[in-house]
Amino acid sequence: MEIKIYHNPACGTSRNTLALIRNTGIEPHIIEYLQTPPSRADLRQIIQLAGLTVRAAMREKGTPFAELKLDDPSLSDDELLDAMLANPILINRPFVVTPIGVRLCRPSELVLDILPLPQLGAFTKEDGEAVIDANGKRIKSND
Numbered sequence: 001m002e003i004k005i006y007h008n009p010a011c012g013t014s015r016n017t018l019a020l021i022r023n024t025g026i027e028p029h030i031i032e033y034l035q036t037p038p039s040r041a042d043l044r045q046i047i048q049l050a051g052l053t054v055r056a057a058m059r060e061k062g063t064p065f066a067e068l069k070l071d072d073p074s075l076s077d078d079e080l081l082d083a084m085l086a087n088p089i090l091i092n093r094p095f096v097v098t099p100i101g102v103r104l105c106r107p108s109e110l111v112l113d114i115l116p117l118p119q120l121g122a123f124t125k126e127d128g129e130a131v132i133d134a135n136g137k138r139i140k141s142n143d
Contacts, residue, residue, distance in 0.1 A: 001116060003028040006038065006046070006095040014094040016108035016125045021096070023132065024117040028096075037088040040081055046095050049102035054080045057104065059092040112138055 003021055005028045008014045021028045031038070038046065047057045054077040058070065064087055065071070070080065084090045094105050101114040109131050112119070123132035130139050 001026065001099060003099075003115075004031060004097040005029070006031050006033045006091070006093055008032070008034060008093050011093055012126050013106055013108050017094045017096060017105045017111050020108060020111050020119070020123060020131070021115065023119050023121065023123050024115055025120055026115075026117060033091055033093070034088050037085055037091070040085060043081060043084065043091070044077075046097060046102050049097075050095065050104050052104060053077075054084075057092050057095075058084065058090050063087065063089045065090060109138070 003026055005014070005018055005021060007018055007030050009032065018028070018030070037043075044054075047054055050057070058065065058080060060066070068083055068087070070083055070090070092104055092106065094108075096103055096105050096111050096114065098114045098116060100116055103110050103114050105111040108125065119132045119136040119138075121132070121136055122130070122134045124130045133139055
């Protein structure tokens, strides 16, 4: 059973998502997309399967988004994809692909909706937020 994560090890959300995948006992296929960007077809497909628009899959914070004037509503999806492939930091993260579906896992616990196996034990995010209890059950937030 293959699970892929488009991962940025410098991103806490991405690290938490990877840890939640591993907490099922699965070692995913890790694609460090800043070094190995997806192909245009793969990027378009994961965005579509995640139910997002190309624009919604773009990261603004900490990227050249503003300098490249990517907020221009007249830019086509192809132009936005060109920018994302030329500057992979513009691809929001982490995207996770499983046999159940594809998600942009922001926040990281969105990955729980598409993991085919249960959590094996407790999990606490890097910021100290408990997400999974000792029995492997999701702790519901009060939001």
